[in-house]
Amino acid sequence: MGVRRGDIPFAVEDDEVYDVLPLIKYSNDYFFIDGMEAGVHFWKNDEHQVNLYTRFRFVDIPQELQNESQSQAFDFGLQYRFLQDAWEFDVAFMSDSNKRSYGYTRTQYHWEYGDWYLNPYAEFHWKSADFNQHYYGLDQYEVGGGIEFNAGIKTRYHLYSNLYLLGQFGVGRIDDDTANLPTMDTQYQFESFLGFGFFPDFSNTSAKSKATKVESRASDSSDGEFIRLAHGWATPSNLNAIFSWQTQTDPYNNQFTSVFYGTRLTDTLFNFPIELYFTPGLVWHHDSQVQSNLAEGVVAIKAFYTFEFGPRWRLGVAEGLSYVSSVTYIEGSELEEKGYKPSKLLNYLDFSLDVNMGDLFNSRTMDKMWMGYSIHHRSGIYEKSSAFGRIGGGSNYQTLYLQWHF
The missing domain is CATH 2.40.160.20 (Porin)
Known part of the structure; x- marks a missing residue:
């Protein structure tokens, strides 16, 4: 459980929006849940996975507009994941409920030492023209497809027994054509998360x-x-x-x-x-x-x-x-x-x-x-x-x- 802060990239008075998020982390031989993403293993071995995949897509707009809009949602698609020691690479092809398509590739590294766990990541998002026109042009302006870049780090720190402090910081860069739309105010989006979680305590x-x-x-x-x-x-x-x-x-x-x-x-x-x-x-x-x-x-x-x-x-x-x-x-x-x-x-x-x-x-x-x-x-x-x-x-x-x- 924690609080996410996201920059609002649109040309509005509000600059940021906050969300309280309950998060679950669990995995077995058949499926996994990792915060705001999850998947069912269609096929897997020690290094490769093909998953039926879902991931939550945030749309950072002013809080007073979010109930009527409800444009943020879990999207679904197919994911391939490659695991090599502490490295992890995955690619996914996704679609929202109205078949607006996009995809991403992501590389991340898992590092753990003592009470610390660090997870730096970087990813590219390929977004179709109809995706950009709806979510950034607000169905008022035409724009083509584009590539967005995101990078950041997730961290976990063991406080006491089963209690852990959770954090994340990331930045995203929207493609030039989309960022130049009249609806947009900035090309860069920062997001952060701070919370706590309970994990099994194997040390005591x-x-x-x-x-x-x-x-x-x-x-x-x-x-x-x-x-x-x-x-x-x-x-x-x-x-x-x-x-x-x-x-x-x-x-x-x-x-x-x-x-x-x-x-x-x-x-x-x-x-x-x-x-x-x-x-x-x-x-x-x-x-x-x-x-x-x-x-x-x-x-x-x-x-x-x-x-x-x-x-x-x-x-x-x-x-x-x-x-x-x-x-x-x-x-x-x-x-x-x-x-x-x-x-x-x-x-x-x-x-x-x-x-x-x-x-x-x-x-x-x-x-x-x-x-x-x-x-x-x-x-x-x-x-x-x-x-x-x-x-x-x-x-x-x-x-x-x-x-x-x-």
């Missing part, structure tokens, strides 16, 4: 052993993976009302069914027995009087803390991203009242409380099963991010679930 094995001992009973049933099945009911109430036990009922009884998978990243956080899981999920929103069936996809990092009060209980909190195929009624109606244009991509939060069924029913065969309640929350982080359409508001669902660890 003694603390890990201590935490595992404290919660040995929890670890026996909390194996490395889980499946969660849930059913949820929409509520027009906000989080404050839900936590205050003042929840209202959705008059149209909108509901969803979801399935989440989880794989454990670490079983300690700051030397406490708090488990972190990477957890993607699929959500099916059922049709109702006011909406049709629609799908939702989620990727998140979730933390669990186990405690004993009779049986074992767990508190859970998740942070991530949620994308819907169409905006739900409960969300769209609230945003319409507030005067916002809805966004399909929003920040995702999950708050949960569950109990171990093996303890509850004194059954060892149910020791890996948990039953609980959770809040499924989507929102735009109080207008703090263009990635989420600069909106304030979202939607909440209360769910009941079963979660099985294996």
Whole structure:
């Protein structure tokens, strides 16, 4: 999680714009997520990869225009990546949702020493004429294709235990013809990022052993993976009302069914027995009087803390991203009242409380099963991010679930 600052290259009064960004980093043999880019491995070996690829494209315009415009988005394409020791080279061919094409080549180097990680990079962007005319000429001026150059450095510094400081600084140079458009004010764009992140702490094995001992009973049933099945009911109430036990009922009884998978990243956080899981999920929103069936996809990092009060209980909190195929009624109606244009991509939060069924029913065969309640929350982080359409508001669902660890 952190804050990105970007220069506004257009001929407007504002010179800069800020975004709050939640970032996830995870990879396995099948796919990877690295901040604002991700890919599915179509083919790979030790040195070569061909990936179905997506990357977030920022459009730095004044904050008050970003909700109506919503021109920033994840674009999709095909990526080839070559890995050689600490060097990495990749090339990708991309397109936005209206088939405006562009591509890039990127070279980067990974250097790590002690508590420091440095990642210098340089890349060329090839942009088509229709891409430049829309995003820089604003569909008012004609311009040809061009090549943009970007370079910078990403850094990570280990502060304490699982906590890391994250930073980035970069500069981009727009091609001459595009920079000379009447809509443009500058040829150079600077961007920076400052934030923090949590990573597994492999250096403190003694603390890990201590935490595992404290919660040995929890670890026996909390194996490395889980499946969660849930059913949820929409509520027009906000989080404050839900936590205050003042929840209202959705008059149209909108509901969803979801399935989440989880794989454990670490079983300690700051030397406490708090488990972190990477957890993607699929959500099916059922049709109702006011909406049709629609799908939702989620990727998140979730933390669990186990405690004993009779049986074992767990508190859970998740942070991530949620994308819907169409905006739900409960969300769209609230945003319409507030005067916002809805966004399909929003920040995702999950708050949960569950109990171990093996303890509850004194059954060892149910020791890996948990039953609980959770809040499924989507929102735009109080207008703090263009990635989420600069909106304030979202939607909440209360769910009941079963979660099985294996």
